[in-house]
Amino acid sequence: MTEPLILALPSKGRLKEQCEAWLASAGYALETAGGGRGYTAAIPGLPGVSVQLLSAGSIAAALDNGEAHLGVTGEDLLRERGEDIDARVALLRPLGFGHADVVVAAPAAWIDVATMADVDEVAHDFLARTGGRLRVATKYNVLTRSFFARHGVVDYRIVASAGATEGAPAAGTAELIVDITSTGSTLKANGLKILADGVILKSQANLAASRTIAWSAVQRETAKSLLNPDEVAVFAKLIPG
Amino acid sequence: MRAEPPVPAEVLARVRAPFLEAGAALVDPPVIQPLNLFLDLAGEQMRARLFIVQDEGGREACLRPDFTVPVARLHIEGGQPKGRYLYEGKAFRVAPRGLDEAIHPEEFTQIGLELYGDAAAPLADAVIAGIAWRAASAGGRGDLAIKFGDVRLTSAFLDAIEVPAGAKAKLLRALSRPQLLNEVIDRACAAAPAPAEGLEALADLPAAKGVEALETLWRERGLESVGGRTAAEIVERIARRAEAAKAAPLSAVQAESIRSYFAISAPIGDAICRVEALAEGLDLTLACEDWLKREADLGLEGVDLSRATLEPGFGRAFGYYDGFLFEITSQTLPDSAPISAGGRYDGLLPRLGGGESAAVGCIVRPARAWSGS
Numbered sequence: 001m002t003e004p005l006i007l008a009l010p011s012k013g014r015l016k017e018q019c020e021a022w023l024a025s026a027g028y029a030l031e032t033a034g035g036g037r038g039y040t041a042a043i044p045g046l047p048g049v050s051v052q053l054l055s056a057g058s059i060a061a062a063l064d065n066g067e068a069h070l071g072v073t074g075e076d077l078l079r080e081r082g083e084d085i086d087a088r089v090a091l092l093r094p095l096g097f098g099h100a101d102v103v104v105a106a107p108a109a110w111i112d113v114a115t116m117a118d119v120d121e122v123a124h125d126f127l128a129r130t131g132g133r134l135r136v137a138t139k140y141n142v143l144t145r146s147f148f149a150r151h152g153v154v155d156y157r158i159v160a161s162a163g164a165t166e167g168a169p170a171a172g173t174a175e176l177i178v179d180i181t182s183t184g185s186t187l188k189a190n191g192l193k194i195l196a197d198g199v200i201l202k203s204q205a206n207l208a209a210s211r212t213i214a215w216s217a218v219q220r221e222t223a224k225s226l227l228n229p230d231e232v233a234v235f236a237k238l239i240p241g
Numbered sequence: 242m243r244a245e246p247p248v249p250a251e252v253l254a255r256v257r258a259p260f261l262e263a264g265a266a267l268v269d270p271p272v273i274q275p276l277n278l279f280l281d282l283a284g285e286q287m288r289a290r291l292f293i294v295q296d297e298g299g300r301e302a303c304l305r306p307d308f309t310v311p312v313a314r315l316h317i318e319g320g321q322p323k324g325r326y327l328y329e330g331k332a333f334r335v336a337p338r339g340l341d342e343a344i345h346p347e348e349f350t351q352i353g354l355e356l357y358g359d360a361a362a363p364l365a366d367a368v369i370a371g372i373a374w375r376a377a378s379a380g381g382r383g384d385l386a387i388k389f390g391d392v393r394l395t396s397a398f399l400d401a402i403e404v405p406a407g408a409k410a411k412l413l414r415a416l417s418r419p420q421l422l423n424e425v426i427d428r429a430c431a432a433a434p435a436p437a438e439g440l441e442a443l444a445d446l447p448a449a450k451g452v453e454a455l456e457t458l459w460r461e462r463g464l465e466s467v468g469g470r471t472a473a474e475i476v477e478r479i480a481r482r483a484e485a486a487k488a489a490p491l492s493a494v495q496a497e498s499i500r501s502y503f504a505i506s507a508p509i510g511d512a513i514c515r516v517e518a519l520a521e522g523l524d525l526t527l528a529c530e531d532w533l534k535r536e537a538d539l540g541l542e543g544v545d546l547s548r549a550t551l552e553p554g555f556g557r558a559f560g561y562y563d564g565f566l567f568e569i570t571s572q573t574l575p576d577s578a579p580i581s582a583g584g585r586y587d588g589l590l591p592r593l594g595g596g597e598s599a600a601v602g603c604i605v606r607p608a609r610a611w612s613g614s
Contacts, residue, residue: 008259014246082338084339105600107466107467107470108462108464109464109466111455111467111469112440112475112478112479120411121478122470124414124472125478127469131592132281133280133281133284133285135469141288144285145285145288145289148510151288154286154414155284156284156285156313157281158285169467175470177276190467224310
């Protein structure tokens with residue numbers, strides 16, 4: 001008996017339903033062990049696959065750390081694993097669901113601030129005036145750091161945000177935020193606006209393959225059966241047998 | 242976490258010897274340091290290089306990434322105007338992924354010296370660089386080179402060619418990240434955008450009226466003032482931007498001068514001649530004369546001037562230097578792995594809540610200085 005291919009899929013919520021719909025459109029059904037609350041599942045049409053049901057964040061970690069062969073998770077969560085994530089995870093297919101933009105938002109009352117260049121100036125003035133740095137509330141440390149660096153913005157500080165990031169400026173714990181938004185209405189309700197050049201990433205759910213896990217010949221063949229010819233070519237190039 | 246291979250005791254003693262001659266007090270600052278202090282000083286980019294530790298309540302601290310700030314804190318706590326401090330111990334920095342861990346260990350020994358107070362330029366600069374050179378050379382490598390930069394000279398040069406304050410601040414901030422420099426110059430050459438529609442009116446009002454107008458505008462648009470900036474600050478910036486949009490941007494001639502300045506890399510005397518040529522007719526005499534004195538003193542301190550280069554626009558990532566600075570490298574190690582580094586940071590103590598004080602310091606990494614045989 002050969003080792004199965006480990007496929008990590010979202011364990012709950014809308015992302016799980018959309019994943020099931022996507023599998024169904026390819027002719028596969030997902031059978032969760034132990035009713036709806038299990039942590040593993042099987043796809044009867046794909047006997048060489050063992051499905052693990054994880055949170056979206058854990059799926060990104062599992063692909064990064066070589067604990068799953070394939071997985072479905074948000075590009076934002078994968079990119080947040082490190083600027084060099086492409087060396088460890090191959091994004092094979094955007095799946096057309098789980099859309100969310102990672103954006104930089106500033107108080108809408110700052111009518112003089114529209115771009116990252118404005119943020120740079122304001123941050124510099126803020127440091128000169130107060131001796132402290134402009135605070136950016138986010139749970140996307142890596143994405144924030146590399147995006148701000150690309151725009152030459154240095155005079156800022158990240159403050160960790162566990163829950164409602166968009167509330168931080170109103171609560172006085174940060175001046176800016178970096179967060180995901182799908183419609184922008186939550187931002188607006190919190191008195192924030194997205195900067196004109198402040199879209200860091202247009203994220204959606206992706207089928208991705210780990211480059212850090214060991215792939216057997218059988219596992220590679222199983223993976224290819226889930227991919228279209230273009231994706232097979234990308235897979236073969238990025239994960240050579 | 243990758244540590245360094247041990248350095249033989251006799252090599253360590255040779256590297257340490259020049260530091261002992263300086264007559265400084267041996268100090269041992271805490272390994273665990275306040276995280277916020279480092280991030281406020283060096284910026285968020287530093288976070289990726291710091292080992293961050295958390296106590297059970299979630300309070301964050303970091304392992305010292307170097308000794309300069311920990312020693313500066315000791316000096317401030319001591320309350321004396323002058324101080325000479327010697328240290329030898331481990332510092333901790335996360336190695337960026339993809340770098341050779343043998344060359345960039347995450348736990349490494351530094352021997353260093355910090356002088357506060359009695360440290361006037363240019364003599365103290367030469368003394369500190371001399372100690373660093375003799376200590377680095379004591380590791381047995383015969384292929385060392387020393388590269389100098391000078392933040393104060395750069396600042397004086399930008400003033401001399403009349404670079405506007407905003408552009409100057411951006412250029413100085415780009416010193417520690419040369420890959421950004423060209424972009425900063427290009428941006429400074431582009432005309433500043435005029436105020437966005439609806440804001441010109443605000444820009445032309447006297448300050449008090451401007452605040453009133455902005456508050457009216459907020460009410461009309463249903464906006465609330467959130468986030469750390471008052472109406473007065475916003476109006477003030479709008480007026481300043483409008484003024485900047487009228488002023489001439491950085492001229493092509495200025496941009497060319499700046500590019501030429503940052504391209505200078507030559508023996509000290511030649512480099513200073515080139516700076517003077519670039520600033521022709523402008524007054525840089527003081528900063529340049531300082532370098533000629535410094536060069537003579539460096540020779541007296543035992544620095545091999547045939548191995549010395551002045552690259553006035555050279556900056557380092559740990560960016561509290563505000564005067565002269567240097568790195569000592571070996572041909573057999575990559576430039577990203579200097580054996581020794583140091584310089585002047587007169588502005589550091591005030592930023593940490595201390596009084597004004599001349600300050601110079603340097604470190605040597607014995608494991609890099611050691612030739613291995």
